[in-house]
Amino acid sequence: MVAGSLVASIAAKAEDTIKIGILHSLSGTMAISETTLKDTMLYLIDEQNKKGGVLGKKLEAVVVDPASNWPLFAEKARELITKDKVVATFGCWTSVSRKSVLPVFEELNSILFYPVQYEGEESSKNIFYTGAAPNQQAIPAVDYLMENEKVQRWVLAGTDYVYPRTTNKILEAYLKSKGVKPEDIMINYTPFGHSDWQTIVADIKKFGSAGKKTAVVSTINGDANVPFYKELGNQGIKATDIPVVAFSVGEEELAGIDTKPLVGHLAAWNYFESVDVPENKAFIAKWQAYTKNPKRTTNDPMEAHVIGFNMWVKAVEKAGTTDASKVIDAMIGVAVPNLTGGLSTMMPNHHITKPVLIGEIKADGQFNTVWQTPGTVVANEWSPYLEGSKDLIADWRAPLSCGNFNVKTGKCGGKS
Amino acid sequence: MLRSILLTISLLLCSLLSLVPARADDPTIVLSRLATDNYGDIEAGITALASSGIPGSEAILNALADSRLSYRPSDKVIFYKDTSGGWIEAVTNAAPAEAPTGLKPVKVNNRVRRALEAALGSMTLMSADPQKRISAADAVFKSRDANTLAALDAVIAKEGDATVKRHFEDARAAVLILKPDAPEADRIQAAAHLGERGDQDSLALLGAVTSANASTNIVASASLAAKGIERRLALLSTLQNAWYGLSLGSVLLLAAIGLAITFGVMGIINMAHGEMVMLGAYTTFVVQEVIRAKAPGMFDWSLPIAIPLAFCVSALVGLLIERLIIRYLYGRPLETLLATWGVSLMLQQTVRSIFGANNREVGAPSYMSGVWDLGGFQITYGRLWIIVFSMAVFLALLGVMKGTSLGLRMRAVIQNRRMAAAMGIRTPVVDALTFALGSGVAGIAGVALSQIDNVSPNLGQSYIIDSFLVVVFGGVGNLWGTLLGALSLGLANKFLEPLAGAVLGKIVLLALIILFIQRLPRGLFALKGRAVES
Numbered sequence: 001m002v003a004g005s006l007v008a009s010i011a012a013k014a015e016d017t018i019k020i021g022i023l024h025s026l027s028g029t030m031a032i033s034e035t036t037l038k039d040t041m042l043y044l045i046d047e048q049n050k051k052g053g054v055l056g057k058k059l060e061a062v063v064v065d066p067a068s069n070w071p072l073f074a075e076k077a078r079e080l081i082t083k084d085k086v087v088a089t090f091g092c093w094t095s096v097s098r099k100s101v102l103p104v105f106e107e108l109n110s111i112l113f114y115p116v117q118y119e120g121e122e123s124s125k126n127i128f129y130t131g132a133a134p135n136q137q138a139i140p141a142v143d144y145l146m147e148n149e150k151v152q153r154w155v156l157a158g159t160d161y162v163y164p165r166t167t168n169k170i171l172e173a174y175l176k177s178k179g180v181k182p183e184d185i186m187i188n189y190t191p192f193g194h195s196d197w198q199t200i201v202a203d204i205k206k207f208g209s210a211g212k213k214t215a216v217v218s219t220i221n222g223d224a225n226v227p228f229y230k231e232l233g234n235q236g237i238k239a240t241d242i243p244v245v246a247f248s249v250g251e252e253e254l255a256g257i258d259t260k261p262l263v264g265h266l267a268a269w270n271y272f273e274s275v276d277v278p279e280n281k282a283f284i285a286k287w288q289a290y291t292k293n294p295k296r297t298t299n300d301p302m303e304a305h306v307i308g309f310n311m312w313v314k315a316v317e318k319a320g321t322t323d324a325s326k327v328i329d330a331m332i333g334v335a336v337p338n339l340t341g342g343l344s345t346m347m348p349n350h351h352i353t354k355p356v357l358i359g360e361i362k363a364d365g366q367f368n369t370v371w372q373t374p375g376t377v378v379a380n381e382w383s384p385y386l387e388g389s390k391d392l393i394a395d396w397r398a399p400l401s402c403g404n405f406n407v408k409t410g411k412c413g414g415k416s
Numbered sequence: 417m418l419r420s421i422l423l424t425i426s427l428l429l430c431s432l433l434s435l436v437p438a439r440a441d442d443p444t445i446v447l448s449r450l451a452t453d454n455y456g457d458i459e460a461g462i463t464a465l466a467s468s469g470i471p472g473s474e475a476i477l478n479a480l481a482d483s484r485l486s487y488r489p490s491d492k493v494i495f496y497k498d499t500s501g502g503w504i505e506a507v508t509n510a511a512p513a514e515a516p517t518g519l520k521p522v523k524v525n526n527r528v529r530r531a532l533e534a535a536l537g538s539m540t541l542m543s544a545d546p547q548k549r550i551s552a553a554d555a556v557f558k559s560r561d562a563n564t565l566a567a568l569d570a571v572i573a574k575e576g577d578a579t580v581k582r583h584f585e586d587a588r589a590a591v592l593i594l595k596p597d598a599p600e601a602d603r604i605q606a607a608a609h610l611g612e613r614g615d616q617d618s619l620a621l622l623g624a625v626t627s628a629n630a631s632t633n634i635v636a637s638a639s640l641a642a643k644g645i646e647r648r649l650a651l652l653s654t655l656q657n658a659w660y661g662l663s664l665g666s667v668l669l670l671a672a673i674g675l676a677i678t679f680g681v682m683g684i685i686n687m688a689h690g691e692m693v694m695l696g697a698y699t700t701f702v703v704q705e706v707i708r709a710k711a712p713g714m715f716d717w718s719l720p721i722a723i724p725l726a727f728c729v730s731a732l733v734g735l736l737i738e739r740l741i742i743r744y745l746y747g748r749p750l751e752t753l754l755a756t757w758g759v760s761l762m763l764q765q766t767v768r769s770i771f772g773a774n775n776r777e778v779g780a781p782s783y784m785s786g787v788w789d790l791g792g793f794q795i796t797y798g799r800l801w802i803i804v805f806s807m808a809v810f811l812a813l814l815g816v817m818k819g820t821s822l823g824l825r826m827r828a829v830i831q832n833r834r835m836a837a838a839m840g841i842r843t844p845v846v847d848a849l850t851f852a853l854g855s856g857v858a859g860i861a862g863v864a865l866s867q868i869d870n871v872s873p874n875l876g877q878s879y880i881i882d883s884f885l886v887v888v889f890g891g892v893g894n895l896w897g898t899l900l901g902a903l904s905l906g907l908a909n910k911f912l913e914p915l916a917g918a919v920l921g922k923i924v925l926l927a928l929i930i931l932f933i934q935r936l937p938r939g940l941f942a943l944k945g946r947a948v949e950s
Contacts, residue, residue, distance in 0.1 A: 027765060029874055031773040132684070148455075149526060160919050190918040193878045195869045196667070198660040198799070199913045211620040226775055226870045233795040236787055240530045241558075256775025256870060265525045360525055362483075370525045 017060040019323055020045060021080035023091025023101070023112075028068025029193075033222060034093050035300075036252065037115060038063060040302045043290045044309045054316050062086055070100045076252040077101040081110045087322040088113065088312055090305055095119060095162050102127065109324050113312065115304035117247060117269075119166035123381045123394030123403035128311070128331060129214075129351045130304035132270050133379035134170050137215070140356040141245045141268035142171060142240050144371050145215045146178065149243060153184045153214040155204050160189040165221035167247070171217060173385035184212065194224045197231035205235060208230040208242040225249050226257050229265075239264025239360070240348070251297040262354040262361045270340070270354040271303035272367040279343035303339045311346055332397060342376055349394035350403075351379035443470045443507050446724060447494045450480070450522055451487035466535035467563075472509040474539050481532050486519035491617055495502060497517060514632065534559035541571050546580050553583035557590045557617070565591055566772045585614055593638070595688050596629050603630065604637045611641025615792045619645045652792050655659060657750045657910050663799040665906025666806040669899060671879040672886035673810060674858030677900040678734075681830050682850055684742060685753045688760040689875025692855045695733060695864020696726035697871045701776045716781040719863060726859040733763075734855020746847075760876070768873040778866040785899050802864050809860055814895055816853070830893065889929055891939030900940055905929075 022041045024034035045059045053059055060085045066073040072091065080086045081104070088111040092098045095118050105112045105126040117132040145151040156171055158164025168187055175185060186207050188200060208214035220228055225248070232244065240260075245266040251273050254262075273284065283306070288296050311334045316322055319330035335345040344352045353376035359367030382392040382404070391408045395401070402412035445636045446468045462480070465473050468882030475880050479485045479496035485506075487494050494506040495516050505512045524532075537555025541564070542549050549571075556564050568588045575581040589606035592598045597948070598606075607625070610618040622645070625638040671693060678686045700722040712723075737759055745752045780798060788795040817823040825881050828836040869875060882905075890901025905925070912921035936942070 027768070031768065032775065032872060032874075035773045066597055188917070191922060193874075194918060195878060196660075196664050196909075198663065199657070199910060200918065202656060202660075203914070206616060209616040209620045211624045223870050223872065224777075224873065227868055230868060234785070234787065235794065239526050240533060243526055252774060256777050256872070258777060258779050264529060368523065368525070370523070376830075 017058050019060050019062050019084055019086040021086035021089035022061055022063045023066060023073065023076055023080065023089050024064040025068040030068040030093050033252065033264065037301060037305055039291060040283065040305050043287060044306060046212035048313060054313055070096045073097040074100045074104050077096050077104045081108045090308065111324050112325060112365045113308035115301040115308060119163045120381050120383055121389055123349050125328065125396055127350060128308060130308040131301060132354055133351055133381055134167050134383060135380040136354050136356055136377050137247055137268050137272065138167050138171055139174055140373060141358060142217065144358045145245060149215060150213050151209065151215040154180065155186045155207060155216040157188045157216055158219035159192055159224060165217050170383045184256060190224065197228050201231045201235050205237060214242050214323040216242060218244050218246040219248060221248055222253065225253055229257055229262055233261030250299040252299050255297060259361055259365045260363050263363050265361050266358055268354060268356065268358050269300040271300045271359055272359050272369055273298045274366045275340045275369060279337055279341060280339045283339055307336055307338055307344050307352060310320060344376060347378055348397045349381045350396055351381055353378050446470060447506050448492040450494055452490035453523065455525050455527050458528050462535050464532045466539055474661045476506050477532055477536055480522060480524065483524055485522045487522055488516055488518060489520055513618060534561060538564045541567055546577050549580045550583045553587045556587040560591050560594065562591055562595055585609060590621055594624055596754060600631055603634045607634065607638040611644050614645050614648050655793055660911035661907030663803055664910055665903035666803040667883055668886050668906055669902035670806045670861035671811065672883040672898055672902055673813060674854045675883045676863060676887050676895055677854035678851055682895045685749055687753060687757040687880065688737065688763060688879035689858055691760045691863040692730040692734060692762040692858035693865060693879055694767065694876040696859030697866035697875055698771060699726040699729045700863045700866045701871055704778060716783065718764045719781055722863045723860055726863045727856040730859025731852040731856030735852040736850055738851040740748060764873045776871040778871050780867055796869055805864050809857065813857060822849060839914050885929060889939055889940035894931055894941040897939055897941035
């Protein structure tokens with residue numbers, strides 16, 4: 001037995017490894033978020049190799065750095081697939097980078113796991129979306145505020161790019177369908193890296209003191225959040241007056257702020273580090289041991305990679321091969337435990353089922369889960385609240401095998 | 417048989433029901449209502465506890481507000497930790513015989529926090545601490561709890577402190593204005609009082625007065641008061657915009673003033689200028705970390721300590737860059753641009769490797785947090801200090817340029833390098849010192865910017881474009897031009913932002929600058945003399 005595994009490991013070293021691509025920015029603006037995901041993948045591959053690898057072969061990580069440069073993502077993806085012969089890639093953060101690599105993965109028929117919450121309105125045969133679609137994050141958050149905080153007036157604040165614009169369009173349509181009047185919705189966009197929030201925060205304060213309970217739904221991106229929250233604290237806006245619910249602020253982003261003035265502001269995710277279940281506790285312990293840093297945080301996109309990777313392993317074992325087409329077929333229906341004590345399943349639309357958690361920021365920079373969906377939520381990759389996409393569905397099972405099937409016209413290719 | 421059972425049950429129920437009011441005041445029962453995971457129940461429990469008059473309930477509610485309250489799920493007994501960390505049993509208000517085990521914390525969310533604020537507000541109106549009385553009055557102003565009216569009247573009558581009294585009267589007006597059964601005269605008086613208070617919250621209250629909940633007289637006086645407030649607020653918002661513009665201008669000035677020396681005075685297109693700012697910010701971070709670890713009491717001194725250190729660190733790095741790279745490239749702007757851009761990437765990646773890619777937390781000293789409210793015109797202390805600081809840096813730099821021998825030599829070299837060399841000035845030394853001075857000033861700017869922006873490796877990048885804009889707009893080679901350029905860009909930005917939105921506002925501003933530079937290519941203050949021709 002011992003001799004056998006020894007032989008196997010020598011063989012693994014020689015040539016016969018399964019290569020996995022890791023396509024996350026390690027330099028440039030997105031390095032702040034993506035570096036952790038690279039480490040997560042290395043940890044997961046290490047763990048799997050300790051268990052003997054996959055199909056009797058060891059896994060080998062191929063790490064490349066697309067340097068927060070969107071066209072470079074496509075080049076690096078091509079390099080990973082054609083030169084390094086990786087069988088699956090885990091990567092991307094921004095939607096732009098995903099859109100940039102999508103044609104490459106479709107052309108070369110390889111697999112990408114995308115771990116970040118995004119605006120939806122997409123389903124590709126070659127991409128598995130392990131992050132949340134808008135209905136798995138934004139809409140439950142708005143529901144929570146409406147029911148529990150009795151919010152009647154809404155500020156939709158976001159950075160000016162595709163994710164906030166689409167999400168806000170969906171939310172605006174959703175709020176209006178719930179009877180919110182147009183004058184009770186204020187939409188505000190700011191440039192990337194906006195750092196002077198004085199005017200906007202003062203506007204929010206003014207908008208919020210019209211006698212109706214007001215909340216801010218924030219799709220403000222990464223770096224701009226710190227000065228935004230600092231300004232909220234400066235101008236004395238407390239969560240009990242005007243709560244802010246954010247979709248892009250996690251444990252990592254809070255690590256750079258003094259969170260005491262922010263206690264009570266909210267975030268909606270599918271995972272929090274503070275979730276108190278044995279699966280999560282075990283994961284955090286192992287992760288901190290692997291990184292040799294007892295303070296290393298965990299976050300939602302990391303959980304998405306954990307789920308995605310375990311799903312891939314299961315699908316490969318089910319298919320008995322790493323051949324992309326066979327694995328893509330085997331993926332649908334695969335279910336693995338998530339880190340919040342439930343089971344996530346890969347659906348035919350290439351999105352996974354997820355629980356939705358609403359957390360309030362605590363003084364120590366962690367989140368206190370104040371509400372969660374009773375079970376998991378299936379993703380609406382095409383939003384039912386948008387004109388162009390409400391008739392579309394994605395189903396990658398034969399015989400339909402289509403990412404944008406129009407149920408009204410009965411044709412594939414309603415909108416790409 | 418059945419009848420008798422029913423009778424017994426109903427009798428039992430009756431007796432239980434009659435017992436409830438008698439037992440509702442039982443502290444054990446009232447307190448046990450907090451022993452739950454349901455936020456709605458906790459909220460109800462808080463209200464019950466606040467009106468129960470149980471001794472020590474203020475301490476219990478305060479403990480809940482600080483997340484120090486726990487309960488034992490098995491028997492619903494409530495405990496809290498006192499300030500020294502020891503357990504106190506809430507009912508007896510004393511330490512339990514043995515340390516309780518298996519406790520679960522009573523969870524707090526925004527709803528519970530609001531209920532707590534309201535409850536503590538009505539309970540602490542009589543507090544001995546004036547600050548507490550003011551926050552109690554503000555809490556009542558928000559909750560508008562009609563039950564506090566009698567208490568308010570009582571405390572207004574005996575309050576000696578004028579400020580506290582005004583807060584009490586505000587709270588009383590807020591309660592009265594929307595109380596349908598209050599006397600008409602009282603409500604009209606409340607409307608007038610809120611009109612005098614004159615802020616956004618008062619306006620909201622006055623706006624809620626409609627014919628549905630008030631008589632015509634009250635509605636008329638409320639809308640009169642509201643109109644007055646609106647006029648006042650319109651004026652205030654112009655003032656406020658000017659203040660925001662000034663404060664943005666001072667940030668731009670800080671970011672650009674170092675560049676005004678390296679680019680403006682020496683003519684070096686220094687793309688690594690932003691990284692000098694970043695190094696200053698990271699120096700602040702390191703200083704704060706050391707202070708946190710060694711002498712937490714000194715925290716308020718962290719910024720004064722960081723300023724000279726940041727100057728030294730950035731000046732040293734600047735000196736190295738000048739000696740190792742830039743001095744070989746004088747007179748070759750394109751190569752300088754590329755070389756310094758490379759340096760900027762290297763510095764960013766170095767910092768990323770040492771400190772990690774994540775943002776680092778730089779705390780605000782106590783004198784930099786909070787708001788100074790001047791009758792609705794709000795000045796945040798952080799911004800105020802940054803404006804003062806940027807002016808101080810500007811004047812100091814002006815002093816160095818005009819009043820020291822180094823400044824004299826610098827100006828000589830700028831005006832006519834060859835003549836200065838002929839007069840015996842060692843121009844390479846002056847070049848190196850000038851570049852170090854510009855870099856050091858950028859480092860000082862980093863200390864201030866660490867208070868308002870991310871301390872991340874990308875900090876500098878977000879300021880480099882704006883800095884060049886300011887220097888070019890203000891006029892290359894002139895410190896006064898940089899000052900005026902920064903302030904006018906800040907003001908223009910802040911007056912455009914409410915009209916056009918942040919994204920469009922920035923575009924409009926850039927378009928305006930392009931037009932301006934076409935008319936006046938040398939900026940606001942064009943440098944005269946031989947430097948212009950060379």
